[in-house]
Amino acid sequence: MAKKNRNVGIVGIGQTEYSSHKEHQNQAEMVNEAVRYALEDANITLDDIDCVLHGNMELFEMVFQPDMWHSLGSGAYGKDQFRITTGGTTGASLVCAADNLVASGMYDVVMAIGMEKLQEGHTTGGITNMADPLWFRHLQTGALTATTATMMMDEFGEERAKKAAMKYRILMDKHACLNPRAHRRFGLEYEQADDLMNTSPQLVGELRLIHMCSQSDGACVMIFASEKKAKKMCKTPVWIRDHITVHREETFNNFGIEMPEMTHHYAARKLFERNGIKDPVEYFDVFEMYDPSAWWGLDWAREFLLLKDDEHIKLLEDGEFDLDGKLPINPSGGVTASNPIGATAMLRPAEAAMQLRGDAGPQQIKKKVKHALASGFGGTLWSVLMMLEKDLDWQEVENG
Amino acid sequence: MAEYFGTAVEDIFNTMEERFLSEGTLDVDVTIGYNISGEGGGNWKVTIKEGTLKVEDADGEVTDCTAVLNANAETFVGVTLGKLDAGEAFSSGNIKVDGDLTVLVAILPKAFKPFKPVIKASAIVESVEERFLPEKAEGVDIKIGYDLSGDGGGQWTVVVKDQTCTLKEVLDDDCTVIMRMEAQVFVDLNQGKLDGGTAFSSGQVKVDGDIGVAGQSASLFEKYVAEGAAEEEGEELISLKCVPSINQRYATGPTMGKWFDGLKEKKFFASKCPQCGRTLVPPREICAQCRVRCNEFVEVGPDATVTLIDVVYYASPDPLTGKIRETPYTALFMVLDGVSRDESFAHDLNPKDIDRIKPGMKVRPVWAEKRMGTYRDLLYFEIAD
Amino acid sequence: MQISYEDRKDCKVMTGKMALPNHYFAGRLGSKFIIALRDENKILGVKCEKCDKVFVPPREYCERCMSKLDECWVELSNEGVITNYTVVNYNDKHLPRRAPYILALIKVDGADTPFPHIVEGIDAEDVKTGMKVKAVFAEETTNTIRDLDHFEPV
Numbered sequence: 057m058a059k060k061n062r063n064v065g066i067v068g069i070g071q072t073e074y075s076s077h078k079e080h081q082n083q084a085e086m087v088n089e090a091v092r093y094a095l096e097d098a099n100i101t102l103d104d105i106d107c108v109l110h111g112n113m114e115l116f117e118m119v120f121q122p123d124m125w126h127s128l129g130s131g132a133y134g135k136d137q138f139r140i141t142t143g144g145t146t147g148a149s150l151v152c153a154a155d156n157l158v159a160s161g162m163y164d165v166v167m168a169i170g171m172e173k174l175q176e177g178h179t180t181g182g183i184t185n186m187a188d189p190l191w192f193r194h195l196q197t198g199a200l201t202a203t204t205a206t207m208m209m210d211e212f213g214e215e216r217a218k219k220a221a222m223k224y225r226i227l228m229d230k231h232a233c234l235n236p237r238a239h240r241r242f243g244l245e246y247e248q249a250d251d252l253m254n255t256s257p258q259l260v261g262e263l264r265l266i267h268m269c270s271q272s273d274g275a276c277v278m279i280f281a282s283e284k285k286a287k288k289m290c291k292t293p294v295w296i297r298d299h300i301t302v303h304r305e306e307t308f309n310n311f312g313i314e315m316p317e318m319t320h321h322y323a324a325r326k327l328f329e330r331n332g333i334k335d336p337v338e339y340f341d342v343f344e345m346y347d348p349s350a351w352w353g354l355d356w357a358r359e360f361l362l363l364k365d366d367e368h369i370k371l372l373e374d375g376e377f378d379l380d381g382k383l384p385i386n387p388s389g390g391v392t393a394s395n396p397i398g399a400t401a402m403l404r405p406a407e408a409a410m411q412l413r414g415d416a417g418p419q420q421i422k423k424k425v426k427h428a429l430a431s432g433f434g435g436t437l438w439s440v441l442m443m444l445e446k447d448l449d450w451q452e453v454e455n456g
Numbered sequence: 457m458a459e460y461f462g463t464a465v466e467d468i469f470n471t472m473e474e475r476f477l478s479e480g481t482l483d484v485d486v487t488i489g490y491n492i493s494g495e496g497g498g499n500w501k502v503t504i505k506e507g508t509l510k511v512e513d514a515d516g517e518v519t520d521c522t523a524v525l526n527a528n529a530e531t532f533v534g535v536t537l538g539k540l541d542a543g544e545a546f547s548s549g550n551i552k553v554d555g556d557l558t559v560l561v562a563i564l565p566k567a568f569k570p571f572k573p574v575i576k577a578s579a580i581v582e583s584v585e586e587r588f589l590p591e592k593a594e595g596v597d598i599k600i601g602y603d604l605s606g607d608g609g610g611q612w613t614v615v616v617k618d619q620t621c622t623l624k625e626v627l628d629d630d631c632t633v634i635m636r637m638e639a640q641v642f643v644d645l646n647q648g649k650l651d652g653g654t655a656f657s658s659g660q661v662k663v664d665g666d667i668g669v670a671g672q673s674a675s676l677f678e679k680y681v682a683e684g685a686a687e688e689e690g691e692e693l694i695s696l697k698c699v700p701s702i703n704q705r706y707a708t709g710p711t712m713g714k715w716f717d718g719l720k721e722k723k724f725f726a727s728k729c730p731q732c733g734r735t736l737v738p739p740r741e742i743c744a745q746c747r748v749r750c751n752e753f754v755e756v757g758p759d760a761t762v763t764l765i766d767v768v769y770y771a772s773p774d775p776l777t778g779k780i781r782e783t784p785y786t787a788l789f790m791v792l793d794g795v796s797r798d799e800s801f802a803h804d805l806n807p808k809d810i811d812r813i814k815p816g817m818k819v820r821p822v823w824a825e826k827r828m829g830t831y832r833d834l835l836y837f838e839i840a841d
Numbered sequence: 842m843q844i845s846y847e848d849r850k851d852c853k854v855m856t857g858k859m860a861l862p863n864h865y866f867a868g869r870l871g872s873k874f875i876i877a878l879r880d881e882n883k884i885l886g887v888k889c890e891k892c893d894k895v896f897v898p899p900r901e902y903c904e905r906c907m908s909k910l911d912e913c914w915v916e917l918s919n920e921g922v923i924t925n926y927t928v929v930n931y932n933d934k935h936l937p938r939r940a941p942y943i944l945a946l947i948k949v950d951g952a953d954t955p956f957p958h959i960v961e962g963i964d965a966e967d968v969k970t971g972m973k974v975k976a977v978f979a980e981e982t983t984n985t986i987r988d989l990d991h992f993e994p995v
Contacts, residue, residue, distance in 0.1 A: 076651065079693045082868035085901045092907060102907060118700075118863030133904045178862040181775030185859050189706050191715075191738055191831055193857075203764045203789065242658035252659050257667060259770040265657045305744040309737075311764045311789040311800040694872040694984050699862040700935065706855045713851030776860035830855065 060159040063448060065286030065293030066409045067165075068098025068279035074239035074272040074394035076175055083122060083173050087275050088129030091169065094277035095131075100165075100289060105279070107157060108132040109168040111150045112398030114141040115185060117177035130169055143186070144346070145301070146170060147276065147402025148432025148440035154280045155296045164282050170399035171275035179271055186435075192307070200268075202261030203311055205351045209262065212366055218262065220369045222249040225267055225350035225392065227377060232389025234379075234419040239272040239394040267350040267392070274396035276403050283448070294412040296405075297450055299442040300327045308436050320359035320431070323439040328362065331443065331450075336361045337371070337383050341425040342411045344404040346433040347390045357385065360431060360441065379421055387411065387419040401432030405442055412446040458496030460533040463573045465496045468536055469511055471571060478507040480566035486559050489518030494529040504567055523555040536571050576608035577639035580646050580680045581623070584614050587678040588621035600673050601631035601665075602642070609639035616676060633665035633673075646680055667770075668780070701776060711741045714753060719833040722823050724757040726795055734796040759820045759840055760790035763800055765813055786810050788837055790819060806838035813839060870899045870911055879988040882978045884917045886952050894953040898986075919976040920995060921949035928965045937987065943968055947992055949976075958986075962993035 070093030078086060095101060108130055110123035123130070123139045138157075142149040147170040154166045187193045208217040226246055232238040244252070256266035286293035302323040310316055324336070333339050345360065347353025357377070358368040376382040388407040391400055408428035410416035426447065432440035458464060469490075481504050490500045499514040501521065518524060527535075531550040534540030545551045553560060581602055593616050600614040611627040627634065637645075641660050644650035652671070655661045663670050708716065711727060715738050718725040727739035727750040735754060736743065743750055765788060771781040786805035791797060805813055806822060813819075820840040827833035867875060870887070874897075877883045886897035887910040896903075901911050926945035929936065943965055946955040960974060974992040982988040 076653070079695065079866050080691075080869045081901075082866050082871055085868050085870075088902045088907075092902070095907075102905075115861075118861040128900050128904050129902060131904065131907070173866075176864050176866060178775055178860075180772035181860055181862055184772075184775055189704070189857055189859075190708055190712050190855060200768070200770070201787075202766050206764055206766075240654060240657075242654070244658065248659065255662055256657070256659055257663065257769070258767075260766050260768045266659065268657070270653075305740070307738075307740075308802065309800050310798065311802075312791045312795075313761070313763060313797040316798050691869065692872060692876060693869065694867040694875050696865045696867075696985060697863070699860060701861060702859045704857045704859055706857060708851075708853045708855060710849065710851040713853050716853060717851060774860075775862050776858055829853070 061161050062159060063283040064155045064158040064280050064296045065283060065290065066278060066296065066405075066444075067281045067286050067290040067293050068094045068096075068100070068167075068277075069406050069409060070094030070097055070277040071237055071399075071403070071406065072274045072276075073237045074274040074396055076239065076270075076272060078173065078175065078273045083117065083171070083176070084126045084129035086129075086173060086273070087126045087169055087171050087277075088131075090171070090275035090277040091129065091131055091167070094167065094279050098279045098289065100279070102131040104289075105131065105135065105165050105167045106163040107136040107138070107166045109138050109140060109150050109153055109157075109166060111140040111142075111146040111169065112171050113143065113146060113182060115177075116179060116182040116397060117173055118181065119177075126169075126171075131167070136163070142434060143438065144348075144397060144434025145401050145432040145438050145440045146398050146434070147400055148299075148346075148404065148430070148442065149301065150402055151278065151280075151296070151405050151442065152299045152301060152440060154278070155299060158280050158282050161282075164285050166280045167277060168280070168402065169275065169277050170396075170402035172396040172398040172400075173273045174271045174397065175273050188306070200260045200263060201308075202259075202263040202351075204349075204355050205262035208351065208355060212369060216369065218253050219249065220372055221267060221350045221354055222253045224354045224372060224377075225252075227372075228347070228350070228353070228386055228390045228392050231379065231387050231419060232393035234417075235388050235393065236417065237274075237394070238389045239274075240270045241389070241393065263349060263351060269348045269391045269395045270393065272394050272396040274394065274399055276396075276399040276406055278402060278406055278409075292413045292415075294409045295445045295448055297443040297445045298327060298331055299440065301438070301440045302326075303438045304436050306436060310437075318359050319437045319439045320356050320433075320441075321362070323441045324360045324362055327441050327443065336429070337363070337376075340383055340427050340429045341423065342387065342408060342421055342428045343383055343385050344388065344408040344411075344428070344430045345385055345390065346401055346404055346431050347386065347392060348395075348433065350392060353385070353390065353392070356431075356433075360429070379419070380423075384421050387416065387421060389419075401434070401440065404430040404432060405444060408444050412444060458494075458529065460496075460530045461537050461539050461573070462579070463533050463537065463571075465492050465498065465529050465533060467574045468533065468571050469498075469500050471574070472502065472511050472568065473509065475569040475571065476509045477567055477569060478509075481509075481563070482507045484563055484567070486523070486556075486563060487521035488559065488564075489514070489521040489524035490532075491517050491524065491526045492529050492532050493527070497529040497532075504563065509567075519554075521555060523553055523557065523559040525551065525553055525560065527551040537573065538570075575643050575647060575680070577604050577642045578608050578610055580643065581610070581612050581614075583680060584623050584677060585621050587680060588616075589676055589678060590619040590621075592676050593619050593621070596676065598632040598669050598673070599628055599630065600669070601627050601634035603627055603634055603636040604639040604642050605637075606639040608643070614673075616673075621676075631665060633663060633667070633669045635670055636662045636664070699775075709741070711739050715739050716829040716831075716833075718755075719823075719831075720827045720829040722758065722821075722827070723755055724792060724821075725753045726756045726792075726799075728752040728754050735794070735799060737792060737795055737799060737801050754794065756794040757792035757821070759818055760792040760801065760837065762788055762790045762813065762815050762817050762819055764789040764815060765805075767810070784810070786813060788813070788819065790837070803834065804836040806836045809839045868901065870901050873914075874899050875984055875986070875988060878978065878986070879982045879984065882919070882976075884919060884949055884976065884989070886915045886917050886954075887911070888913045888915050895951060896954050897949065897952045897956060915951060917952050918950035921947045921952070921955075921974060921992075923960065923968065923970055923972045923974060924948050924955045925970055926960065926968050941965060945974075945992070947974060958989065959991040960993065961991045 070090045150168040154168045229244040233241045256264040377385040408430045428444040488502045503510040613624040613628040615622045726735040726737040729743035731746040818840045819837040887899040889903040943960040948955040973995040979990040
């Protein structure tokens with residue numbers, strides 16, 4: 057893999073609140089709100105931005121190319137702009153693209169905007185229209201499948217698996233309750249686990265309503281700068297160390313008798329190998345994972361962290377994924393709490409970066425956070441995995 | 457409990473804490489006594505001092521305060537809600553004030569947000585017949601059961617049939633749907649203070665029966681507005697709803713074309729990768745793992761072995777037609793005979809086999825009588841026994 | 842790479858429809874703009890003092906200097922000039938008029954930005970940029986920009 061031309065720092069982060077009621081703003085105004093927050097956070101003006109990246113889930117508001125209209129609020133007037141729409145991974149791809157653009161030397165300061173205003177669109181319509189119109193469109197159940205729940209119950213026993221998924225869900229809600237911007241904060245308690253496990257309406261099989269992510273409106277903006285500029289502009293820049301994007305085929309065909317290596321596992325394996333990370337659970341201080349449902353969140357913890365057997369469930373049961381555990385997962389509440397699709401995958405590195413900076417607010421991890429991991433997910437198991445660092449002190453492993 | 461204009465006297469005092477505006481009373485230091493006579497009345501002493509509030513129940517008449525208000529319950533509630541003219545109440549002697557009248561006139565409006573009557577769940581349910589919109593209920597034949605616990609709760613059945621609505625004060629056995637929750641949750645949902653999705657997913661609302669009906673039922677009734685509640689002046693926010701559609705023509709290309717030709721003849725054609733040998737179904741022109749063109753087709757199946765089962769309870773409406781598939785239905789993941797072991801194929805299960813289907817079973821396809829080379833040629837799979 | 846004759850014989854075309862249900866929100870300023878058209882037959886814009894520009898339709902922040910504009914309303918004239926125009930010569934179900942009709946950019950007096958609208962009451966060959974036009978408001982309103990029905994020559 058080629059080395060970076062220069063290091064890239066995150067110098068500004070802006071987020072709107074996430075909710076399902078933003079009738080008072082049109083899309084451009086919502087984007088503008090996040091842009092202003094990010095510029096304020098970075099203490100710069102639009103004049104300092106060289107390039108704007110814009111992304112959302114194409115067609116989920118049932119309109120095409122909103123980046124053109126959003127120039128009313130995005131500050132892109134007269135500037136270089138690129139549009140990125142990679143489905144659910146859009147937010148993370150935006151960060152990868154910004155990293156690439158700045159690292160290459162082509163731009164010094166890049167602003168990336170991820171947004172979604174689902175209230176204006178039709179999520180089912182969007183997902184249905186994404187499917188292969190010849191064969192898969194009529195089979196689509198949106199993004200819902202319980203295959204992971206079924207497989208986990210087979211592997212670990214029905215009761216342990218269901219309890220674990222519920223514990224994960226309640227943990228995510230507890231984190232969300234700390235996050236002032238989170239969309240859904242139920243105030244769940246662990247005592248409710250048994251009740252919710254059995255009474256929450258089933259969507260598909262053992263995937264219940266309580267496990268599923270929300271549908272939110274909101275925008276997230278991040279500003280990236282080259283190392284030299286970042287150090288000048290910002291008191292606490294944090295750094296993008298590396299990122300990887302891995303895709304599967306465009307069909308969900310991996311539920312056969314044998315399962316191929318999961319994209320997440322592949323991505324983690326490659327990323328950690330080339331960075332010399334032998335034990336991700338030891339190395340990382342926080343993991344902002346894109347977890348569209350409690351079942352997936354728990355299962356993918358094993359894939360991303362290269363664990364075996366029931367190590368991930370043990371870590372959960374021992375409280376190591378809690379805010380004060382060995383490897384806190386989603387201090388922001390994750391995707392089950394807030395899911396403004398185009399921005400969701402950007403929220404992950406954004407919240408991770410805030411943890412590194414030490415200003416994540418009420419959901420800040422108390423121990424020192426120096427190494428962060430963030431993931432994005434979309435479509436048929438596309439994975440984006442990203443490593444962020446507090447200090448510029450990592451040693452690169454030569455890997456040809 | 458005695459209620460005047462839909463409100464009890466103690467509601468006004470019980471809500472003083474939440475209605476208190478601390479910033480408006482930073483330079484205030486007063487005590488106000490309330491002696492409310494009549495049914496539902498009582499005695500209270502309210503202390504407002506430098507931005508803090510204390511409300512105490514008093515035993516017997518309250519006397520030594522900066523100001524003491526004496527009134528009967530109906531007048532007190534009526535004036536508080538703006539239903540009765542305060543000036544007239546004073547002049548007629550229905551309200552008497554001992555002490556500093558200016559305290560009441562100048563300080564109270566700064567100290568409290570106006571009282572909004574407490575809405576009881578029972579009031580909302582008991583008004584369904586008046587709020588019913590018959591024009592919205594054409595063809596509707598449902599029974600909605602409410603099982604609300606707590607203060608203001610109860611059990612009711614709302615019967616909607618032949619464009620009429622009848623309320624029964626029992627919970628029938630044969631309701632189309634029963635909604636169970638705390639009475640306060642019901643009120644908050646009804647008044648828009650709590651959104652349905654949140655209440656539902658967090659387990660505050662439990663639904664037995666047809667969830668779809670529960671959602672639809674809201675549109676059959678006018679919104680409940682409490683007696684005495686002032687119309688909130690909201691900003692008018694414009695929005696525009698529409699469903700445009702685009703006509704499309706999809707080219708299948710030769711590979712999917714062959715797949716559809718196969719369906720017409722009750723055959724499954726997979727493509728085979730010349731490099732890794734895996735079979736792809738539905739056939740794809742390129743093997744994504746080897747990145748080479750798959751020129752060869754092989755006939756596979758028609759039977760298959762089931763690997764995973766998804767029982768779908770919630771189906772999203774079709775964005776074009778609004779139709780919803782009948783649930784529950786079962787989606788199968790299976791490996792067709794002759795296909796490589798890591799390539800699964802997904803399709804539906806014959807509804808008659810929903811209870812018997814298990815992973816590992818053998819299934820066979822069921823074809824449409826008339827086949828035209830489209831996805832409709834393959835109806836579903838069923839257990840092969 | 843060529844597709845051979847054998848390959849082509851399997852190719853088919855399937856027709857279908859893609860639905861796009863959507864729900865657009867005008868926002869607070871957009872709503873006020875439409876309501877002014879609808880209820881008062883007035884065209885409102887917002888002014889950015891820093892850039893010294895009046896924008897119509899209004900937007901919450903100036904796109905160039907990010908000044909807040911939501912309290913800088915300006916009432917504009919119902920008359921203006923055509924800055925450019927085209928003639929729509931085809932029919933489709935989403936179009937507001939039957940072809941041919943004139944679609945023009947109109948800069949109302951007081952505004953710095955033109956906005957597109959329909960021009961009626963004149964033949965296409967007689968339209969000239971710089972022509973003076975005035976707004977005609979709709980009898981039946983739809984809560985959209987079409988509460989201003991069209992412009993016609995003064």
